[in-house]
Amino acid sequence: MSADTVSVTGWGRTAPTTARLVRPRSYEEVADAVRACGARGGIARGLGRAYGDAAQNAGGSVLDMTSLDRIRAIDAEAGVVVCDAGVSLHRLMEVLLPLGWFVPVTPGTRYVTVGGAIGADIHGKNHHVSGSFSRHVAALDLLTADGTVHTVKRGEPLFDATAGGMGLTGVILSATVELLPVQTSLMSVDTERATDLDDLMARLTATDHRYRYSVAWIDLLARGAAMGRSVLTRGDHAPLDALPVRARRAPLTFRPGQLPAAPAFVPEGLLGKATVGLFNELWYRKAPRARRGELQKISTFFHPLDGVPHWNRIYGRSGFVQYQFVLGYGKEEALRRIVGRISQRGCPSFLAVLKRFGDGDPGWLSFPMPGWTLALDIPATMPGLGSFLDELDEEVAAADGRIYLAKDSRLRPELLGAMYPRLGQFRALREELDPRGVFTSDLSRRLSL
Amino acid sequence: MKDAFGTPQSLLILGGTSEIALATARRLVARRTRTVWLAGRPSPALEAAAEQLRDLGADARTVAFDALDSESHEETLGKVFTEGDIDMVLLAFGVLGDQERDEDEPLSAVRVAQTNYTGAVSSGLVCANALKRQGHGSLVVLSSVAGERARRANFIYGSSKAGLDAFAQGLGDALHGSGVHVMVVRPGFVRSKMTAGMKEAPLATTPEAVAEAIEAGLRRRAETVWVPGALRLVMSALRHVPRPVFRKLPV
Numbered sequence: 078m079s080a081d082t083v084s085v086t087g088w089g090r091t092a093p094t095t096a097r098l099v100r101p102r103s104y105e106e107v108a109d110a111v112r113a114c115g116a117r118g119g120i121a122r123g124l125g126r127a128y129g130d131a132a133q134n135a136g137g138s139v140l141d142m143t144s145l146d147r148i149r150a151i152d153a154e155a156g157v158v159v160c161d162a163g164v165s166l167h168r169l170m171e172v173l174l175p176l177g178w179f180v181p182v183t184p185g186t187r188y189v190t191v192g193g194a195i196g197a198d199i200h201g202k203n204h205h206v207s208g209s210f211s212r213h214v215a216a217l218d219l220l221t222a223d224g225t226v227h228t229v230k231r232g233e234p235l236f237d238a239t240a241g242g243m244g245l246t247g248v249i250l251s252a253t254v255e256l257l258p259v260q261t262s263l264m265s266v267d268t269e270r271a272t273d274l275d276d277l278m279a280r281l282t283a284t285d286h287r288y289r290y291s292v293a294w295i296d297l298l299a300r301g302a303a304m305g306r307s308v309l310t311r312g313d314h315a316p317l318d319a320l321p322v323r324a325r326r327a328p329l330t331f332r333p334g335q336l337p338a339a340p341a342f343v344p345e346g347l348l349g350k351a352t353v354g355l356f357n358e359l360w361y362r363k364a365p366r367a368r369r370g371e372l373q374k375i376s377t378f379f380h381p382l383d384g385v386p387h388w389n390r391i392y393g394r395s396g397f398v399q400y401q402f403v404l405g406y407g408k409e410e411a412l413r414r415i416v417g418r419i420s421q422r423g424c425p426s427f428l429a430v431l432k433r434f435g436d437g438d439p440g441w442l443s444f445p446m447p448g449w450t451l452a453l454d455i456p457a458t459m460p461g462l463g464s465f466l467d468e469l470d471e472e473v474a475a476a477d478g479r480i481y482l483a484k485d486s487r488l489r490p491e492l493l494g495a496m497y498p499r500l501g502q503f504r505a506l507r508e509e510l511d512p513r514g515v516f517t518s519d520l521s522r523r524l525s526l
Numbered sequence: 527m528k529d530a531f532g533t534p535q536s537l538l539i540l541g542g543t544s545e546i547a548l549a550t551a552r553r554l555v556a557r558r559t560r561t562v563w564l565a566g567r568p569s570p571a572l573e574a575a576a577e578q579l580r581d582l583g584a585d586a587r588t589v590a591f592d593a594l595d596s597e598s599h600e601e602t603l604g605k606v607f608t609e610g611d612i613d614m615v616l617l618a619f620g621v622l623g624d625q626e627r628d629e630d631e632p633l634s635a636v637r638v639a640q641t642n643y644t645g646a647v648s649s650g651l652v653c654a655n656a657l658k659r660q661g662h663g664s665l666v667v668l669s670s671v672a673g674e675r676a677r678r679a680n681f682i683y684g685s686s687k688a689g690l691d692a693f694a695q696g697l698g699d700a701l702h703g704s705g706v707h708v709m710v711v712r713p714g715f716v717r718s719k720m721t722a723g724m725k726e727a728p729l730a731t732t733p734e735a736v737a738e739a740i741e742a743g744l745r746r747r748a749e750t751v752w753v754p755g756a757l758r759l760v761m762s763a764l765r766h767v768p769r770p771v772f773r774k775l776p777v
Contacts, residue, residue: 084703091530094662095705117661130527135611135705136661395746398530458746463531463557486530489558519662522611523527523535 089128090396094135102144118517123190128399129486130519156256162192162249174331178256181213192249197483198241198443202290205435211240213255221247222511240440259314261328264378266312274305289313296357308364333376338386345393353425401452404478411476429453441499444481532744533558534613541619542566545718549733555584565591593645607656614664615653642686661705667694713753
């Protein structure tokens with residue numbers, strides 16, 4: 078098992094800390110690595126797509142799980158896959174799409190591991206229909222602090238603590254995931270523009286139930302009457318008969334394209350108000366006012382940024398902050414206020430998306446709740462950003478909303494309890510299961526999870 | 527842990543009555559800092575400073591620390607680190623001395639050198655090693671423009687700061703990749719009790735401005751911070767002025 082002392086950050090490239098990175102290649106090696114963790118503990122890490130410090134552990138161990146990448150069994154009849162925690166959703170798509178199956182939930186990138194997907198209890202554009210990723214996990218194998226492996230089934234308390242538990246209940250070794258049947262590897266997509274925030278919310282509320290996948294890109298730099306103008310892209314997997322005749326011969330091919338990677342060095346401040354404002358203007362104008370049934374590749378519809386490897390470098394060495402919150406239905410006034418403040422402030426965000434969530438998920442620290450979620454990215458060097466986001470946190474907390482831990486790198490710890498009412502339960506279980514704090518991350522230190 | 531903007535949750539100040547350090551602490555407490563350790567010689571001023579930070583909501587504690595007693599640094603500072611992670615150490619102690627008197631009394635000049643340089647070497651290394659074990663943290667060292675080029679008017683103080691500055695730069699390079707970030711702060715003339723009654727130099731600044739520059743430097747993970755920023759240009763010009771001319775400059 079190789080081990081190096083390396084500097085580790087999340088996808089946002091802020092707050093680097095140094096840890097011993099170990100790469101276990103088998104379940105036994107994971108157990109050995111956990112036993113050898115030492116006083117500063119260890120945490121599992123997948124492909125490092127959490128934006129903040131969730132998969133960092135200063136002075137301790139970080140377990141790189143990506144070598145545990147075996148797909149153990151596929152039931153092509155029932156649509157169930159059993160795989161190691163280090164298998165990426167990209168790999169699952171490569172293997173499963175030709176068999177007519179798709180992952181139950183995919184976030185904005187395919188490069189997340191199954192273990193990470195459960196640990197952060199990720200959601201996708203289909204949350205309003207399908208819920209979070211862990212809802213489709215029938216069982217998982219969890220290595221806990223005492224070195225034993227537990228098979229944990231959906232519905233058990235340990236499962237609900239682990240789903241969204243940010244890796245702090247133990248190391249997920251493998252999982253049984255239930256899949257979605259598809260006839261083709263293409264998406265049938267409807268695109269429309271919304272002229273402002275109210276128009277957007279009205280459109281999403283009225284017709285979201287007709288689509289399996291729904292999301293809106295929102296221009297947060299637009300001000301005044303255009304505030305909250307957006308492009309809605311909603312759709313479903315295309316049925317076979319929607320394909321042109323020639324394409325029907327190989328309907329399940331999966332060939333995501335890839336552009337050259339972002340350069341390793343990008344000057345600071347490339348993404349300012351002017352450049353992002355221009356991008357947003359073009360992006361909005363480019364979108365059709367209304368288009369129905371356009372066929373798009375899975376990678377185009379779900380994972381446009383995966384086309385540029387290391388796209389997170391474009392923010393320069395200071396990195397960027399992702400801010401994602403959810404506000405319950407009925408709190409639209411607070412949402413309008415927050416969007417107004419962001420647009421007034423001129424946060425140069427070109428990846429902002431708004432989405433409606435469905436029912437909340439059972440994970441104790443799962444993020445989704447029925448309501449509106451807004452995600453945006455901001456260069457970390459923006460002056461006064463820290464206090465500005467603190468003010469937004471106050472608004473979110475006052476409206477009984479919450480912040481997504483998988484994206485967080487800066488939340489004030491005092492607010493966490495109000496946002497996650499089951500936090501006490503989570504802490505109690507961790508106290509019992511892992512009294513010495515073997516599983517520790519920079520996130521858990523920062524927020525006293 | 528520090529957040530995405532480099533703001534620490536816990537802070538250890540060496541030289542707990544330094545005005546620059548306390549201005550920095552007030553600023554950071556207003557953001558994220560909850561635990562503040564003030565290390566310094568026990569005095570009513572040190573306790574008052576802790577009390578003031580407590581009023582701002584911080585959990586402020588004092589610890590007896592003498593820069594001149596290098597032997598004790600390992601023990602006194604080591605104890606602080608056993609109580610929990612320290613995200614940022616601010617090395618802020620230092621004495622200005624009295625140039626005229628010090629030239630006549632070599633032993634008092636040595637005190638300046640020992641406080642500003644030797645004391646910083648021992649306490650700086652103790653803290654650096656503790657931060658290294660944590661795998662994270664910032665060591666912020668208050669240097670001075672006076673160390674950039676020794677001047678006739680205060681070369682005893684200036685040479686001690688030059689030593690400190692070189693030490694901190696080297697330490698920063700040694701710690702590169704260890705997760706520990708070393709930031710050298712070079713303020714110009716700072717209006718404070720240390721400089722009370724002295725003739726102000728051009729580009730004079732305040733403890734609050736230095737605190738603001740430190741916060742911004744943490745955000746950028748800067749290695750060198752000049753306060754005000756214009757001093758960087760001024761000093762890089764002054765560095766190249768020939769000796770016969772520099773000697774006569776009214777600075």
